[in-house]
Amino acid sequence: MAAFFAALFSYTIPLRNISAPSFDLTFEIKTQWDITDWTINEARRDSATAFNGIAGPSTVVGDFDISARFCTPSKLTERAETVLVMTHGLGADKTYWDPTFAGGEQYSLIQAALAAGYSVFHYDRLGTGQSTKADPHSVVQFPIQVEILASLTRLLLAPSSPYTLDVSIASAVHFGHSYGSYITAALASAYPELTQAISLSGYSGIFDFFNILIAGWQSRVAALLDSARWGHLQTGYVTPVDIYADAYLEFKSPYFDHTVAEWASSVKSPYAVGELATLGQRPYDTSNFNKPVQVFQGRYDLSACGGNCDGVLNRTALLWPKASPLNITGTFPAGHSVNLHHNATQAFSVMLDFVGRNI
Numbered sequence: 001m002a003a004f005f006a007a008l009f010s011y012t013i014p015l016r017n018i019s020a021p022s023f024d025l026t027f028e029i030k031t032q033w034d035i036t037d038w039t040i041n042e043a044r045r046d047s048a049t050a051f052n053g054i055a056g057p058s059t060v061v062g063d064f065d066i067s068a069r070f071c072t073p074s075k076l077t078e079r080a081e082t083v084l085v086m087t088h089g090l091g092a093d094k095t096y097w098d099p100t101f102a103g104g105e106q107y108s109l110i111q112a113a114l115a116a117g118y119s120v121f122h123y124d125r126l127g128t129g130q131s132t133k134a135d136p137h138s139v140v141q142f143p144i145q146v147e148i149l150a151s152l153t154r155l156l157l158a159p160s161s162p163y164t165l166d167v168s169i170a171s172a173v174h175f176g177h178s179y180g181s182y183i184t185a186a187l188a189s190a191y192p193e194l195t196q197a198i199s200l201s202g203y204s205g206i207f208d209f210f211n212i213l214i215a216g217w218q219s220r221v222a223a224l225l226d227s228a229r230w231g232h233l234q235t236g237y238v239t240p241v242d243i244y245a246d247a248y249l250e251f252k253s254p255y256f257d258h259t260v261a262e263w264a265s266s267v268k269s270p271y272a273v274g275e276l277a278t279l280g281q282r283p284y285d286t287s288n289f290n291k292p293v294q295v296f297q298g299r300y301d302l303s304a305c306g307g308n309c310d311g312v313l314n315r316t317a318l319l320w321p322k323a324s325p326l327n328i329t330g331t332f333p334a335g336h337s338v339n340l341h342h343n344a345t346q347a348f349s350v351m352l353d354f355v356g357r358n359i
């Protein structure tokens with residue numbers, strides 16, 4: 001889509017010997033009965049104390065192939081030496097950032113970023129899209145995703161990187177959506193030297209509303225739900241039961257087109273149950289991060305704000321006391337998948353303006 005004004009480079013990055021803390025889980029998802037019971041355990045009102053699914057700490061080491069794409073404006077300016085590194089959320093893949101349907105440009109943060117002069121990098125998180133489908137219980141967990149993002153960033157910043165089309169990348173800014181925002185926040189906490197600024201959406205840092213997400217999602221074992229599409233996946237890969245349960249999380253009427261939600265469903269990538277089970281289990285301390293932080297929220301975000309961000313995001317601010325500046329916006333009329341709602345280009349202007357002012 002961007003071929004007229006950008007150079008694009010798609011590839012697979014072989015990451016080897018990547019290690020991270022991990023968790024042994026108390027449960028295993030093999031059948032639809034298993035995931036239904038897991039949903040009850042995670043959604044019940046006392047789930048915070050009654051069920052966490054963690055048996056104990058462990059470590060994971062693995063080799064992973066990560067499908068990714070680097071894009072840079074064909075007319076290079078100094079801005080192109082900054083790469084925006086984008087991490088998508090649960091159930092999506094890297095196309096979240098550059099929708100592939102006809103007319104998708106207006107929903108593409110990548111097209112907007114290229115037009116603004118930046119280089120961009122987006123990738124399929126481990127377990128999604130065309131990246132390695134590792135064990136969804138013991139391997140595809142939160143901390144390894146953080147280590148993968150750190151490794152990818154180091155490769156982009158390396159002198160003579162083979163992954164940047166000969167553009168010498170001087171700095172990285174990280175964008176996250178939803179689960180990808182939690183990964184991005186953790187990267188900023190653990191490896192602040194790897195990023196110059198972060199921009200988060202589908203994020204509040206508050207887990208109080210995950211019960212209604214999990215209850216409404218009604219996840220199913222993907223391989224059993226649709227064997228033609230997902231029969232190759234292990235049973236710990238799960239996905240919302242149908243397009244409407246999916247839209248319940250991602251979209252808010254009347255601020256989106258149903259055809260866009262249908263596209264999002266058509267590119268669905270089931271999520272690994274180990275990812276949700278381990279989110280928040282190893283806290284990353286965001287309180288010392290002293291670089292620019294933007295939180296750009298759809299006002300009606302279900303999982304981050306319980307469907308209404310008014311009066312919630314002041315708690316988000318408490319998580320980033322040293323961010324400089326901290327810019328939190330919670331009024332954009334959208335649900336969770338901000339980029340796929342009407343007037344997304346206005347959201348992109350604000351996000352990219354924040355980068356431009358602060359880098």
Ligand SMILES: *[C@@H]1O[C@H](CO)[C@@H](O)[C@H](O)[C@H]1NC(C)=O
Binds near residue numbers: 017019
């Ligand atoms: C793998 O990484 C660990 C450190 O994380 C290191 O001790 C070990 O030597 C590495 N193994 C290989 C084969 O590179």
Ligand SMILES: *[C@@H]1O[C@H](CO)[C@@H](O)[C@H](O)[C@H]1NC(C)=O
Binds near residue numbers: 311312315
């Ligand atoms: C956030 O704002 C709400 C509504 O104005 C208020 O009730 C709440 O006490 C505030 N919380 C914090 C942590 O400031």
Ligand SMILES: *[C@@H]1O[C@H](CO)[C@@H](O)[C@H](O)[C@H]1NC(C)=O
Binds near residue numbers: 342343
């Ligand atoms: C937002 O999008 C809707 C639907 O496309 C449109 O009617 C409306 O004018 C837009 N709002 C602004 C402020 O551009």
Ligand SMILES: *[C@@H]1O[C@H](CO)[C@@H](O)[C@H](O)[C@H]1NC(C)=O
Binds near residue numbers: 327328350351354357
């Ligand atoms: C937040 O950032 C946007 C984009 O740079 C800017 O327009 C807005 O004024 C900022 N808000 C605050 C409160 O600084």
